[in-house]
Amino acid sequence: MNAWAVAAGSILLAIAPAAYLLVRSSNLVDWYVAMQWAGTLGVLMLLCLAQVLGRPGFIDLALALALVDYVSGLLFITVIERWL
Numbered sequence: 001m002n003a004w005a006v007a008a009g010s011i012l013l014a015i016a017p018a019a020y021l022l023v024r025s026s027n028l029v030d031w032y033v034a035m036q037w038a039g040t041l042g043v044l045m046l047l048c049l050a051q052v053l054g055r056p057g058f059i060d061l062a063l064a065l066a067l068v069d070y071v072s073g074l075l076f077i078t079v080i081e082r083w084l
Contacts, residue, residue, distance in 0.1 A: 008048035015041050028084060032077055039069030 018041070021034040043066045050058035 002052065004048050004051040008045055008052060011041050011045045011048065028077075028080055031080070032073060035076060036069070036073050039065070039073070043069065 015038055018034040018038040021030050022038075025031065025034070043062045046058050046062035046065065050056060050062070
């Protein structure tokens, strides 16, 4: 087990507060922050896993997730704000 695997495990643990916030909160801003936080940590986890497993394709996947995460956050806020 190397440092990249430890970092990936730590990032997995850091997603737990975002999941808790998504489940327990009813505030739109909390949902947005939790969604962005989980997306950012997902990108970091994919980058760590690319190093651990030696698969450079995961880096491309992390880049695509980063771009989709930004756009989906803006779309989420727009749709939910109109709905509520």
